[in-house]
């Protein structure tokens with residue numbers, strides 16, 4: 001099966017009739033017996049006995065992925081996703097069929113794969129980069145960018161065996177992000193990072209997929225829908241469906257719900273597709289470490305692109321309850337105030353401050369800016385003056401997960417402005433499971449009415 005790319009007809013990956021057989025041994029000693037006994041039995045003219053059994057992890061899988069396309073691979077545990085990715089990376093070879101890749105393939109398949117635990121972070125970056133074909137000089141040039149991306153500079157000369165899983169994935173992701181890959185293969189390893197790092201990875205992947213080829217494997221079809229054009233659903237090593245990411249993911253999700261829920265829930269599979277997606281997000285809740293009520297809003301003013309020369313800078317961002325007190329728990333409908341404090345370095349004729357709230361995949365959910373205020377109430381700012389903006393709004397009911405607030409300061413109008421400073425993830429917060437949210441966000445529903453009348457037309 002194959003499909004044509006809207007972006008380009010140049011293939012990046014061609015998988016043709018690929019099958020993979022593993023040999024399963026019930027006892028460790030059977031492996032040795034299998035290596036020796038068949039030859040002995042053959043030499044003695046005896047019937048050869050097998051000490052293992054065959055297990056076909058992939059059966060006759062075919063697809064073509066063109067340059068610039070993004071494919072999400074979904075399927076239940078053991079359906080063959082990792083096996084397929086390893087075949088594409090070349091770390092496994094197919095039993096039957098053929099895998100062709102065009103361009104440099106870089107992969108983040110499993111935590112720690114490709115890193116030597118005894119070597120330092122620095123040595124592992126050089127080793128990995130060399131593995132992907134970069135010369136020492138090329139790695140020297142981008143080493144600082146890799147370390148900056150990973151944000152583990154203080155530990156870069158420690159052996160990676162001393163790293164936490166989060167540090168490990170930061171360095172591994174930062175490395176594969178800088179090797180000029182044409183094809184990037186990412187397993188759910190991303191989920192190991194914290195919310196801020198996940199946002200950064202999502203920004204990188206969104207940019208990468210604009211031009212290059214991305215293969216993304218996940219149990220979470222919401223991520224696949226958000227990131228991918230196409231999806232391949234594997235079931236027991238076979239292609240169950242290959243097609244549009246949204247459609248295929250929804251079919252997969254229906255299948256999962258049908259297979260796992262009790263009868264009463266099965267009856268609800270007519271529910272809207274967004275509600276179904278949401279249930280899956282909740283099912284994946286265990287992957288998020290709750291920030292806890294004491295640290296509901298975590299500030300993160302690093303990672304902030306700014307223009308040069310710097311016309312204005314955001315200095316402080318916080319979220320409080322309407323009365324200015326700290327918020328200890330977040331419930332939908334609660335009124336909060338987001339404050340952004342900035343300082344002007346040049347004259348800003350019409351300063352504009354704004355924000356966006358994004359979900360864990362970096363999708364913009366909602367936002368606003370001070371352009372909504374009347375012109376006469378928007379004063380100019382002279383160099384050295386402080387600019388404070390406050391947005392008071394009711395937080396919608398949010399699906400369980402991590403969220404971030406992006407803030408920015410600019411000068412001008414909606415159509416014509418100069419950006420001075422923006423912070424991608426200035427505030428991170430975690431929202432606990434709120435059953436009121438159906439879809440990406442829920443709204444404060446004030447009243448619902450249903451009337452049945454015997455008199456038609458009324």
Ligand SMILES: Nc1ncnc2c1ncn2[C@@H]1O[C@H](COP(=O)(O)OP(=O)(O)OP(=O)(O)O)[C@@H](O)[C@H]1O
Nearest residue numbers: 022023055057075076077078079080081082083084
């Ligand atoms: N080296 C191996 N030897 C024997 N069986 C293997 C080997 N690698 C994978 N398998 C089996 O092949 C099947 C597919 O495994 P694979 O890891 O590709 O599935 P997956 O879809 O990636 O699962 P998960 O979502 O749990 O990571 C599984 O039943 C697994 O036990």
